[in-house]
Amino acid sequence: MINDEKIIEELRHRLVSFDQETKLQNIGKVEKNTDGVIICSGLSRASMGEIIAFENGSLGVVLNLDEDTVSIILLDRATDLKEGDEAKTTGKPLSIIASENLLGRVVNPLGEPLDGRAKVVKGKEMPLERIAAGVVEREPVNVALKTGIKAIDAMIPIGRGQRELIIGDRGLGKTAIAIDSIINQRSFKKDKTKPVICIYVAIGQKQSSVAQIVNRLKEESALEYSIIVAANAPDPASLQYLAPYAGVAIAEYFMEKGNDVLIVYDDLTKHAWAYRQLSLVLRRPAGREAYPGDIFYLHSRLLERAAKLNSKKGGGSITALPIIETQAGDISAYIPTNVISITDGQIYLQGDLFNMGIRPAINVGNSVSRVGGAAQTQAMKSVSSKTRLELAQFRELAAFAQFGSELDKTTFAQLERGKRLTEILKQPQYQPLSESLEILSIWAVTNGYLDDLPVDVVQQFEKELHDYVKTHKPTLLTDLSTGEKPNETTIKLMQKTVQEFKKIFSK
């Protein structure tokens, strides 16, 4: 039985931070409730982005300040809010509580748990709207963020602090690339390095899809260093609009502590739709495709918050992987062109390649990383420098060869090499590779070791080669994982290993 004195002492201890100062309240009255947007009179001292509390307990955020009224978006589906109800300002901007306790959790943009566990109440309040780090606080992107996907790490390398867009039609594997990138970060345990904190922001997704992603991350032991922020399809447009900002606010908490963070926005097309819906209800002037005039600013201020901070500011970084869904492969539409112009490169997924069985279906020609080789290790750079050119040459020749004309030896060899390179770059889902295995695979194909193998056994060969090297030549993997350009000894070991394995494989 707990005695009274202990209870009083505990209460006294807990209430030490209670603010007893009387605050001036600014009240208003609900005049209109339309589709999740409340028009209130009064509230003369409300500021933009301030939280407003209604008498039924609902919360909203100020989005419009007009001459006599204030427009507020509701943060929940308050159907009982009626004309004449009282509203009051809270004096607080919209923020989310961020802490290490969020790792492994699924929350909504207000920080409320969606995974059935207790709410995280202790932590730092991070504002959802914040000015991005200035020029002086940043440093150039120069450390690789390894996705574990050969095609990306070799030809479209991503660096920590970069914004790389993943763009394509529905069902082509955009989310798969993002999830594989998250899963690949689990190598921190083996490498004994600091983990890259991963944040997956689901905007307007089906709840079943988000549940599948959470389960997959759990199975792959990736959930322990990840946070899911979800505003799903049934949630109000206001929550879908706030979700990416909540995600980046949490990311900034970790970045300021010197951590590297990977944040995935899945997807910004639905984010733009949610913002369009809110703007139309707020009667803001509609522009192209009915989007409001500040649709570019919606995404630019979000993506600018991804940065690599200099050592004075802790050296942390936020790498952003925004996802955009196109219609019929049209990357010249309004929202895709906006986001392409903001990001530091794009990974373009094409339906034709997907249907041909090339997965990930990356169109290397239209994909680019503006950071490029600065985000690659010397080891990867040394083996992958020829890859992009060889693939481009192969695709040109492949189109020409379809006419059935006789080919010279060199052209034929290039075509055969290109086919094997295409095969090697295929990768199953949820199987990201370590950098050493990626280097080994790409080195083997670009140096002609697969030229004498039938194309249809290349993937089998690669899989068994990896198993062989892990079992019989672990020192080779250790040498390749240093990141340094392979020296003569390492190259000779690679040659010997591949030749030895080829003999076993052909038997």
Added chain:
Amino acid sequence: MLNQLMISSFKNMYLDKQKVFKIAKYLKRSELKQYIKALIAQEKAITVRIVLPQEIKQQNKVLFSKIFEDKKLIFDADPSLIIGLKVVNNDLVYDLSLLNTLKNLASYISSAYD
């Protein structure tokens, strides 16, 4: 023009009913709606509502009228305040009651601890 009509509808901080009816006769439906809204807003702007736990003595009313010299004062009694007072000046509320403090305390405890 509607603003001027609204200002002239008040006499010594009280609504002049005869003037209001006179003006209303000459206004169109949409103008009448705006005129009524303006009257309501002005009424709110010039009125201060003071709520106390019990009826206030006349000498104390004089004190308040010195603080809010250019406003119309309305005094209400609300025992639920327990102690203290609440002043509502248009859309600004100064809630200095014990009831408000207890509500804030309860809200703080429920939001800070699960």
